[in-house]
Structure formats: structure tokens, C-alpha cells
Amino acid sequence: MTRFLFLAAFLFALSSTSQQLKSPSEFLGYELGTEFTRHHEVVDYYEYLAEAAPDRIKLTVYGQTNERRPLLLAYVSSPDNIANLETIRQEHLKSTKGGGNSEKAIVWLSYNVHGNESVSTEASMKTIYELLTSKGSYLENTVVIMDPCVNPDGRDRYSNWYNQYKNTPHQLDPNSKEHNEGWWNGRSNHYMFDLNRDWAWLTQVESQQRIKKFNDWLPHVHVDFHEQGVDNPYYFAPAAEPYHEVITDFQRDFQITLGKNHAKYFDANGWFYFTKEVFDLFYPSYGDTFPIYNGSIGMTYEQGGSGRAGLGIITGIGDTLTLKDRIAHHFTTGLSTVEVSSQNAKKLNEEFKKFYQNQNFKYKSYVLKGNKDKLDALKSLLEKHEIQFGDLSSGSYKGHAYGSGSNGNVSIDKNGMVVSTNQPKGTLVQVLFEPNAKLTDSLTYDITAWSLPYAYGLEAIASTSLVAPQNNGDVTPKSMIDPDSYAYLTDWNSLKDAKFLAELIKKGIRVRKTDHPFSIEGKSFERGTLIITKGDNAHDPNFVRKLQTISATYQKEIVSTRTGFVDSGKDFGSSYVQMIAEPKIAVLSGGPTSTLRFGEIWHFFEQQLYYPVTVIDDDYAKRVDLAKYTILILPDGRYGNYFNEDQLSELKDWVRKGGKIIAMGGAISALDGEKGFGIKTKEKEKETEQTHIPLPYEDAEREQIKDAITGAVFKTKVDNTHPLAYGYGTDYFTLKLGSSSYDYLDGGNAVYIEDSTKPFSGFAGSKAQKKISKSLIYGSEQFGRGQVIYMVDNPLFRGFWENGKLFFANALFMVN
Template structure:
């Protein structure tokens, strides 16, 4: 067939396809916007389009959720482009090395990262339909990648809930049940994680699977479709300050170009909107910032409505906001985004190449040494982001020392790690590793500190020179398990060690812990070291085979000991070498806990530690016999006066009888000194009253003085305390607010020192700093035969603060 005839065939096929495609309303059997579409129905419609328009659309499944719902990506472009899709992708990625000649605009549209911001998925169906029909001219030089629902589990949770509780046809009164979700809203995924905060940390399966495909394309434009409160109209780019300093002038300017095009359509319809407010471009784990740091024009679009919107709701000014309205707005900005990208394809390609040219960053290399398991965990994260790393070839490096905040030097070895900005992902490296992100504005939407060397607890140097590196080698561990060995000893200084212990306990292997350091047969061992004796496991027929398999799975080195008679310290039969119990653990859910804080604990146990827990809901926990459990965890939340006097008395009696209570964040407010336990809020001097009237417009600036927006502080650690086994003398804690508690009479495992502690990274208001001086971070109070573990800061925050997780594991297994 000649090229002319082939082109004519494609044109004819596309025309016939456009004439025959059913709209979403025609396919679903109801007018779009009059019902919430369940995920399987959305999948059905996208599959239908792919079958009917195979020349212009390709549908793939890139993974599945925890609840086994498929995650979809639709690729659409002109018939000619679709027949060369892989070549377009390959040519585009060559631009990372400045060798490409890409000419097509790559636009990625992501919908419904928050499940109850449900209009996104509804609008995706109308948008893809029109791109395949009336707006197909946009696709002549554009490839559109569409994810109709990033969070199917959350979205179905919301849509099923709404379909169950709505009035017939629906009620616009905002007080009606259909506008008021319960504690477990549809916003989060299965594990109650906010997927819009997980792009960089990749703790969730949805994020991990999505990023594998995202890195294969690295689009020019990425849009994350959201919703906000019902009384807000519509937000689109340009974003608010602060912008991270790595964001290019073109990225800033193109946001303006897009915003003006959106405004043209909104103005024509008389729709309200706003720009340059609230939604900044700093924190790297959003669906707008992460793409931006990878060269895209990353944007958030926010439609008023969210979980309270339903099919229709009365706003505070008396207007009725319907789902149809919300669909129209998202649909308009989606098409407008593709239109502008189509009109600026050459410019997008040119500027994308420029983005990946060598950057003149201050720090050229980041070098890390320390805990081998933390190094390995960091490597795994870097691999997922396709960030190159190596081993430093020199023995000493100089630069900014993260530990003391001054310039200095650090010895390195074959176990050290170096990550350079001299690579394609160099901009992302700078953002993730820099000691302290530069703030152009202190009023931000999220945390202002996240530096990975602090998060992973590694001794680190930021070097202004490019550090020579070599290819790292894999570490191999070989253990020999036999009957002649009296005991095996394992380290206790990382989350990997905690996973190893949990696997041993689940398999029925009995393990002891050393409460004192000891030396044996020429080697020294720290507090917390795990001791696995043959005598404790003589009745376990599978002891040797299970120990061999588990140690291999976790690459855990086991040091054999021929005797329990130590050279120094406590012998293995001492009371200070205690048996680690296999605890039964319960965690409170429901009001007053935060869904996010509960989800972090749930995910920690099931997907990280892989150790069983029982979830007790607050609706019935008073009817539960707590004596069934060894440990009760109270996640952070808004407890206030949640516990009445009788409940506090019951809780204290359970602890006194040997129970272990772990109170995290806001849960401490529910049990503090005025309510039953010994911890006390720190009292601070009254702030001097400023008699001078302040302008109303300064209100937000004044309030920020009392805020800590995710800043990192250096805490002192008492590593002789079981809660701090495995740590050094310092710990960098991520502080999310100004909550402050006095030191305990004893049991202070981690704490801030000094009347005015200074953050090492991130923003902390001047008044907030005054409140947190000489305050507790982590501690243990003995109550009768039991303990209360206080965690003022959250070591499990968003699942990414790797160096904090051992504190939580210590609370479970070491504190007794």
C-alpha cells in the first residue's frame, strides 16, 4: 500500500471511529454528572473506547491496588503517532542526554489521587471522549497519557458510600448525611495514606507502580486534578510562592501561559477562579512538584466540591454547585492544557532539553556513611527514582557536614555512598538531598524540610566538588547454622533488624535481648543485640532451617558463639539478657484518631514490619477486655477530652497491671498530667502584649510565628535506655508543630536541649522556638508494672523518616 493510500486509510478510519463512538452518557446509560460512576464502570468505558478506536488509543494496566482494583493508563494521539508510539518515547528520552530530536508534546493527565475528590474521574471520561472526537486535532503533534483514577480504592469507598446514603434524587442541604462522610473518608488509599504526598517517598503500591511508567515517559506537562472546599471556586496555575529555586523561568512562564488560556474559557462562561494562592511549589512529593523537578510543567488544578459536594450542594452564598458544574470545569482545563501544549510543542521540547543540561548547583556530590541497612534502604529508593549512585574512591571527603552544620571532613569507605548532581536526575538529587531548602516565602502548604541524609540517619557531607565514584558491589551474607553453636548474635540498629526479629517471632523462634553491652570471643556487642540460643529453641524441630531461611531473606549476619560465658558484660543466663515476648498488639481506630496517623501505623505493621495487629475501633473499645493485649497504641489525633474519667481509670489500671501504652502526638493530650498520667505540658511565659494595633492583613504572618512547618531539629539521645537502643548520641527529628512537654522524672530517651533550640532545616516561627526548648521528644514512664511510651514527634510520618522507625520498634520489643 502506498504512503498516500495508507494515510487516507488512517484518516478514513479515524473519521468513522469519531462518528461511531458513544459518549460517556450514552455508554453508561445515565447522563454524566447525575450519578457517581463506580471504578469498574469507568474501566468498562475506557476498554470500550480502546476497542472502538484502536488506531488512536492504547489502554494498559500498570498495576493494581491493595484491594485488587486495576490501575489504568490510556495513551491517545493521532493514528500516525500511535503507530510510532515507542519511537516517539525513545526519541523524547534522548533529550535527557541532549541527543534527542523530539517534536511531540507529551501531556500526562492524572485524576482522583484523592478518592473523594471524585469529579476528576468523571471528567476524565468526557475529556478522553472529546479528544478522540471533536478535539482530535490537538493530537496531531501531542501524545496524551491519561490516568483516570490514581486511587481507585479511595474513590470506590467514596462513591459506594455516597450511592448508599444519598437522598433520591439528591439533597442540596449541606447538613444532610450525603454531604458528611464518616471518619474513614474516601480521600486516602487502602492504608489511609495520602497518595499526593507519596510521589517522592514511594511507600505505597500505587505510587511505586505508577512511577515505573512515569519514568519511561517523563512528560513535558503533568496535571494533577483535585478538589477543594465547596465554597472555593476553581484554582489553576500559576502556583503560589514559595517556588523552589531549581524551577526554571520557562516553567514559571509556561504556567502563566496555561493559566491565561484557562481564564479565557472561564471568563467566557462567567465561571469564578483564582491563581497564585495557597498551592506552592516546594515540597517534593506532590503530583505537581515531583514532575516539575523532573523537567515537566507540573500543576495542580483544584475544583470546589470534594467529599461534601455530592451530586449537588448549596454553598455559603446560596448558589447550587452540582457535579455537572464540577465536571465542566475540570473538563475545560483538561482540554485547554492539551490545546496549549499542542500549540507550543516545539517550545516544550526545546526547554525540556535545556532543563537536563548541566546545572551549576552549589553542591556537586552528596556523600553518606553510617548504618549499612540505612544505606541499603536509601539505595532501594534511589533505584526506584532511577537516580544513579556509586562508591567514593577516595578515603576522605570535605564539605558541609550535616551532623554539626559546619564545613569539615569525613572518612569514607567501600560501604559509603555518593550521589552526584552530574546526572539526568541531578535536579531531583539536589532537591531531595540538599541540607536546607531555600524559602522565598515562609507561608507554605506543607512541610519545609525532608533532606534524605537526615531522614535516613546517615553521616553526610555535601561537597562543592564532584566526588569520584566507582560502581558499588552487592553485599553477600553467608551464615552456617549447626548443632555445635551455643547461640547466635545479631545486631539491633535498624528497621531491617526489626523485620528480622518479627519474622523470627512469627516462626516460633525464641529470641533474647541484651540490656547491657558485652564482649565475647573477641567481638563487642551493643545494647539491644539479639541473642538466639540453641537452648531456648531445643523443642523447635524447624529451628535450624527457619533460622537459615530468615537470616538469608533479611541478609542478616549471625555471629556464632560457642559459649554463654561473656568476656565482659552480662552472661546469657542473666536477668539482663531478657526474653523478647511475642506481644499481642492492638491499635485504636476511629474518632478521635487521625486517619493518616492510624494509616501510618497500620501500614507499618502489615507492609513493613509484617507483624500482626488487632484494630480496635473507638465505638466499641470500651467493651473490649484490654487484658487480652500486651500493647495498646493510640495514634495521633484530636483527643482533647475524648477519654472520660472512667476510661482513663480503666486505662491506667491496665497499664499498672503490666500493659504497655504507646501514645503518639495528639494522643498525649488525652492522657497528660491533668488527666491521669505523669507527662506534663511545658509551661511558657506569657507573651508580652503588643499594644500597637496590627493591620488585619498581617494576621497570617503573625500566626506563622507560632508554627513549625515540618522542620528538622537535632535531639540528644540517651542510648542506654531501651527506647533508644541502636542509636547514637544524637537524632535528627522531624517536628511538625510546637507541642511541648516537660522532661519526665526519668526515662527521657530523646529530647531537645536549650531554651531556644535552632532548627537545622526547614521553617520554625520565632515564638514556636521559644516553646520547644528543653522538651521531650521520646520517653517512657513506668506506671506500676507497666509502661507508657510517649512519642511527641511522629517517627512514622508518611512512612519515609527511615531513621525514626527503630524508636517505634524499640517501643514494641525493647521497652519492658
């Protein structure tokens, strides 16, 4: 009887507390779904819940955005679980090492990674309220981790824009301003990066802070809430093919289990939905695939709507889609996910442990060698993912050679490392390092190649044997800065070198570069070597001290020399040893440019190179005096006839007088052909006449992919005597994102594809392969006293193709 009374009292107290909690509508002062809630108001509501129900919710701030908005995680569970949260976490993580006896399901719900897919955050508030009130039974054996807004900067950009432009009352007509965002929409983060493509590469501050918490928990289930086009019904798991081959049968099957439970609720409400289409599980940097490769059941849920939907819109079939509708759908799948996870907590724990035990990959080790700076950059990424690696200082290793695409070996005498799949993160290692991921269906949602040895420009082999690391000891470069020297020399072959040069220029230190190899005082130096002479910097009494400080900051090895008289090559006073001019850089934004491609450039300058850049919007670009700038960057985009004849004439005149254009991707089309520049679109070869058998209508999409390249890696030739290619070898692996191609230039072809066009990794259609044969990748042409640089492929793509970044730096500093 005493037990019964105690239980009754407990349930009464719980019910009383639940009744006291304010719903989102009560707290915010408006009915949820009738306004877009700004981020600070969302934070206020979560803080209110944490204060009102501290026994069932723990709220933490795990970081902040570029625009200083807080990033939150809310841990929601039963009072007993919240009191023992750290013990639950530690017991769960023991499963990754074959131990532990966890009985709790860990479910992570991520909302609003795309800012203008704005329903997600609204749904999160309704979801957490229901979990704390009517659905508390789900939490007895489940810990729910909720990130109410992965991308607050983008979401507030959209919310503020919508609140500024919406009609009162809101207008359902799709033609109204409130349904048509401008060029800089709310999808991306501050630097216009797509955070849903950044889980693996961690280029953005939001991703870098989030991954620390994700690795702390490694949830059983992870849901990434999204929106798609207005006229699309709801999408939920199971996903479409291709599935990556490392995905387990249980991960596949549990997606089906979840999907069927969602369908039960959608069927009861008469809501439309689809599964097994469009959204596949292959590219490793999504909010569904990345968790999967870490043992989770990762899923994307897609609601029709996005930024175009506003508070309400008329769809293509004449229905009305409201924000309330969208909230209801995401709310339903969110609760359904927690429900199914709670019901299957034991199975989730068993299979999670198996995921980390049953790793039997073909390749046991990945052995890499190359430039130390590039190895260090890769190590930095691996450390963020808590992937183990070791150094190698000597030895010869056999396996699949990345450089040839066949069996070979790599010999290491210094600057080597090994990454093994024999570790808890072995599956993730396999996915990120494998030479060529197996593609079960060529119709896929994203790029099909990303292997890190190619991305970082490292010589590598994939070995079927387990390779043990060695201890290299201290390899910190030692600088020899003799204050009485004639000059100071340092190499040029990595992005770190470009950062070092950028800092020297910002500090007023004058730097030269050599266009020919040379040797001096028994040491050899390659093209692009930086030469810093005391004579050039005699105006600065603090020159040597500044150089010492900057070289220490960037760990640059500096060689001092007491003469400018070389043993071989060109003396330091030669015309082949030119001063690097201080670049005054402008980049076009808006209108014809792609937001994502512009953002990559913006981020490169401000967060990687740390060099100032002026952003010129197309709204007023025609009024800007280009004479103030030495470099104009035209990002990839859709230019069409953006430049009229007068503007082209002015642009050419600016280049003739010494300006430099860097035209990237689609921007090249604004200059090619009859417009006075030397670049020309490669003409498609005429097919021989043959009788064509009409294809069934449903096969049209698959026929079209013969003309497509879905992010594949190709081996190219490099003319490393060209300043655009200083610091590179004779080969380069480029990530090609499409089949656009241009003929070789009359001269200045720095990187190009020869006859062989079979990709080393990823998918390329048969017709597309023919189209890119004998085509330009990177090149330049002299135009009067200036230069035009063409970048057909994108060396800054998503910020992760590390080996391409030096080409971009060369375009800025080395090409005169």
C-alpha cells in the first residue's frame, strides 16, 4: 500500500509539473506556426524549459556561430537518466571497444541545418514540449539529444527577411515577394557553405564544434530534418540506392522499421509521403551518411516547403500548404523516431556493439607520404574525427597505388604516415580513404569520389596488411635566421606557405620569387622559392625580428645565405627573380555568381589564407573603378550575357594595363569565343550516323547520365614550369564536377587532361569522358601587361580539396 501511495504521489507530481510547463505558443505569445521564431526566442524557450524542468532536461551551449549566435544541445530524458547522464554516456561508448552493458537508446535529432528550411526549429519546440509532457514514457529507457538549430545564422537570415517582406496577412500567391528570396538566401551559413555537406570535412566553425559533442555520444539514431520543394510530399526512410557497401543489414532494416511506423501515422492522417527515392546513402559528408559510417541509424526527413513556402502557399495542384502543416509532419516523424527507438533499445545496443566489432575490410592500412604541410593538414582533420594514425619514417610498402590505379609500392624515407582500419573508427577510415568507392547505382545525389589521398595530394598505397606506425620524434622545422645574411630562403609547396607569404605581405615585408630552380651554398631550391632580401627591406629596421616571429608562427624553415651569387640558376638580381607585388583583390558577388562558389572564395581568404579581399556586388559593380585593384575574381555561376560590349571593352582595357582576372567555372563562358579572349569551349565531336532505337520514356534519366560527371577524380598532366603550377609535381588528381570543357590554350596550359579520360575514382558517363579528352583544367594567357587565369575545375570545392588550394594561391601571388 505504501508503494502504491508513493507511486501515485510521484505520478501526480509529474503530472502537475507537466501542466505547469508552458507550450511554445503560450511562451512565445503567438500560436506556433503563425510566425517564424527568431533564434534568440528559440533559445529563450529552451532555457525556460531547462529552468522549469531541470530534472528532465539539461541544456548546454556547445559553441557559437560566425555571427555570435549560440549553438545549443538539449538532453531530454527521465529524471533518473538525467541524474546519471555521464554514466550512461560512458557505458554507451564502451560498446565501441566491445564492452559495456548499456540499456539506453541514444537518439539525436538535428534541426535546421539549412536555414531557410525553417519549419525544423519550429517543430523542435513542439517536439521537446510533448516529450516533457504527454510522451514522457518514451524517455524511461531513451536519451534524446536535440539540436534545435544547427545553422542559426542562416535561419535568422531567412526569418528576418521573411518578417520584413511578408504581406499582412501573409499572401498565399507564390508570386508574392515573401515567397521569393534574393541571391543570398537563408540556406547557407555565414560563409555561404552548405553545412549538410560538411560533416566529414569540418571546414566550418559550426561543424567543428558540433563534431566534438557528436563524438562524445555517437548516437544509435540520428535524424537530419530538412525541407524540399513546395510540391513534394514528405520523404522519410528507407533511403534510395546507392547504399555504400559498408552499411550493415541492420542499418538498412531499421530504416524500414522506422519508415513503417511513420507511415502508420501518416496513413491515419491521409498525408502523402514517399520512400526509397532521390535521397541515397553514399556521399560521406551528409547528416545521414556520416552518422551511419559511425554506427548510427542515420536518416534524412524531407518536408515539402523550404524558403518558398513562407507561412502558407498555394501548391501546384491548388492545395494550401501552411507552416502549421509542415510542423505537424516533422513533429510526427520526430516523435515516431523516439517511440521506435525506445521500443527497440536493446536491439539498438546489441547492433551498435556489433558494428564496432565486425570490421573486416579488404584494406587494413593506408600508407601515405608527401609534403609535411599536407600531411599535417590531413592529421588535423583526423584528430577532429578522433581517427587514430601513426608516423612512418622509413620502409617500403606494397598495395594498391593511388597514383597508378594498380598494384605498386611506396618507399618512405621521411614524412610518412599510416592510418589503419583496425580501430574503433575503422568504418569511417574505410569510407574516407578507399581508392574507389563501389557504386551500386550511377544515379546519385552528390559527388561519387572524395578519397583523402587524392584530396590532399599525397602519394599513397592501400595495403591488405596491417602496417605498424613508427615514432619519428621531433620534426619541428628549424629556422636559421642569421641577422647578418644577404637573403632568407624558404620553399613553396603548400597552403601553409601561402599563409606565410600572405602574412609577410600584410606586415610590409617585400618578397621575391624565383622562376627557375637554383642552388646556392650547396643547397637546391625549386621554382616558386621565396627570396626575402635584406636590401629589399632596408626601409624597415624591425625586418629581421618580424621575419623571425612570422616564421615561428607558421613553423617555416628559413635558410639564410650571405650572398646573392648562386652556384647554378639565376642570381637574385636577375629578371627571373621577380618581386611579388602586393595584391589588391576584389571578388564579384551577387547576380551571376553561385552563392556556394562565392562563399568558398570568401571563406578561403578570411578563414584559411587570412588575406583581405573586397567583395563587390553586381548591383553596383559597374560603378566601381577597377584601377584600385590588381586582381578581379569571377566566381563560378551563370553569367550568360552579363557583360555587355562596353563592359567587356573596359574589362579588357583594365587587363591590358596590368590587371589580372581569375575566371572560375561558369565565369569562363563570359569570356570565351568571340569575346576577345583566347579561351574556347571545346566542340562536341560529331557522332557517326546510326540507327537509334527509341528508348522507353522511363529510361530517359539513365540515358542522360552518359553526358554527366558526378564528382569524379581524374589524373591530369601538370606543366610545373608554369607559375600557376609552382609547388606541384608532374601529375595532379582533379575533382571534376561536370563535363564542361575547353580547348587547350595556344600557350600557358598549366594543368590539362590528355587522351585518357577514365576516372580513377567516381562516376563519369561515356559521352562525358569523350568530351573532356584533351581539355584544359587550369591555364593562363598574357593579355597586354596583364593576365587572364582560367580555372575550369574548382580548386576550392567545399573547402576540402586541399591539394587544389595552392593553384589558387599561385594565381594570386605567382602569376605576374
